[in-house]
Amino acid sequence: MKTLVALGLVTFAFASQAADSACMTAAKEKKLAGAAQKSFVTKCEADAKAKCEIAADEKKLAGAAKTSNVKKCVQESAPAS
Numbered sequence: 001m002k003t004l005v006a007l008g009l010v011t012f013a014f015a016s017q018a019a020d021s022a023c024m025t026a027a028k029e030k031k032l033a034g035a036a037q038k039s040f041v042t043k044c045e046a047d048a049k050a051k052c053e054i055a056a057d058e059k060k061l062a063g064a065a066k067t068s069n070v071k072k073c074v075q076e077s078a079p080a081s
Helices: 002-016 023-031 035-056 063-076
Strands: none
Touching: 023 035, 035 063
């Protein structure tokens, strides 16, 4: 249960940074708004985070370096169309 709460908070933290992300830019280009925009951005960032986590693991990053790298990578990632 604590893990689910923590995961929810992390997801919320990522969603709150969506305004600066490539995913939000893509959503605006697609002229999405409201729930459709939120859903698109959430999925886009989750997909980007998964790819960035794999890339960080391949670079053998850990701790704060990995967290920072993944965060930057997610914000800069081009969305999967």
